[in-house]
Amino acid sequence: MSVVRRALRSAVLAAILGVALVVVPDSGVHPMESALVKVEVAEGVDIGDLAHGEDVITFLAVGSDARPGEDMLRTRGDALHMIFLNTKTGAAADIGIPRDSYVPIPGAGSDRINAALYYGGPDALGQAVGNLVGVQPDYVFVTRFLYFQHMIQDIGGVTVDNPRAFADAYMRPEGFAAGEIHLNGQGALQFARARKELPGGDFDRSANQSRIIAGIQRKIRDHQDDKGFIARGVLSVMENLHTDLAPSELFRIAHAIADVDPAKVTSCVVHGGFANIGGASVVTPDTAAARRYGDDARNDATIKSC
Template sequence: MIKKLLVAGTAVGVLAALWPVLGPLGGTVASPIVVGRVHRDFHPRDGKLFFLVIGNDARAGNPDASRADAIHIVGVNTVTKRGGILNFPRDSWVSIPGSGQGRINEALYRGGPGLLASTLESITGIRLDYWIMTGFEGFQGIVQGLDGVEMAVQKDLYDPTGSGAQIDAGYQNLGPKDSLAYVRTRHNFPNGDVDRTTNQGRFLLAMLKKLRREVTRSPAALLRWITIGRRYTRLDISPKETFRLAVLATQVSARDMGNETVPVTVGSVGAASVVFISPGAQSIYSRFRSTAAL
């Protein structure tokens, strides 16, 4: 085990030294993965880290006119090595700081990742540390670089006019097209967007499971993951932070990460169909704040 850790540390150290001279390792994409800090005064607390993970609906050629298609808070306790994913349906009707009320996904359009982070902080009382955002092309690029993501699909999915999903049930390796269809489809599930956002959390856990499995077999595999990420990522954080977070990801098992979606009720505002976050979510927020785990 010690030998494996030394190999991993050496591999990451080599890549860290090369980072400044590595430009983009391949073609560019219209919607890359972007990583940044939520607050300038970054002070991790008691071994707890919270990430806002955003999937936007930007199309090629118009990357700024986007709303959030996927909204998740990922917590990791660096001491216990446990964590959780808290999912928010995109049509949740909320108060957006300084911008009135609206669907939560509109916060991204109105004020970028910073406003979406502020909105979630005001709702949950959780101080977020990092935000990570990607679009359709960046998401598919990462899946392509990883040679697909293995996961158990709960049921046959057929949604040719919506997400484009045509996926058989069962454990299988999802390529870029099927992965995007899986995290976007809602018409095949009884609870629509609520089930979809839960499935997005399941997909994140499948990626974590693959990372941990590959690095356990060969610690040097972390190099491949970081290199693939480098190809599609624009970082607003330092290389040192990047490597620290990458190593942390290998130390957390998907089995120790809960995946919960905030409870909601269906309703409407005017002619708009929305969901309202139920009061019962407060107990989830409290538990998540105190432990960074679900």
């Protein structure tokens, strides 16, 4: 069995965010690298904000910048993407949320949205993002960036369509060419995290993260017909992923990811303005646009326009 195929089978669930699954056999010895949490809806959330089509599964995908020894479920999140998967049509929608968006945090006043993970874990972050887009996620998926890099490397890299050439003096001095480019693990992490030289800053960075997610999903889809691919992938997940989900739920999620049609993927980033609040530079998100994207995607996992 090839290294690429083994890695892909371990990465079925990771396609929703372009991040990695735990592949170490003894998660009790090694630090937690990823977790899939079913959201417990807080009291007081409007039931109208929860409703979405019965064929649509919703995820909040989170890249955690937790350092070694830190609990990745109680540190500030970094990459934030609300993902909608339509299990019937193969459509998928991705709403990128800039990490510095200044919003109400359940039980903690207002702050940058990524701080919700620190204040209240995956449930609080899921609720904060759900309140912004008007649809609460069914699941929150969190992983460390370093493991994302390793997974991309193991599957042989990903291909993305880069709309503009750019460089980053600290992360990638040689830069990224415009057009279709192939990225190894380190390159994918740099592409997903660079922002200083992008004209749209955090907004363009979030869009680049969506391009990485789409690239991983395409690679997963290319291998979905391999005999036993889904079954072996989910069994590997069950051995190593930190989750309380039942095997049947993981199989449903895995099939939904593998069945996404790249031609039916839409993505938008929640834009906004900038402000200085309490001495901190923050993004003031366009809440009307965020709600419109959520309203579009809730029933069929399709966003009409950005």
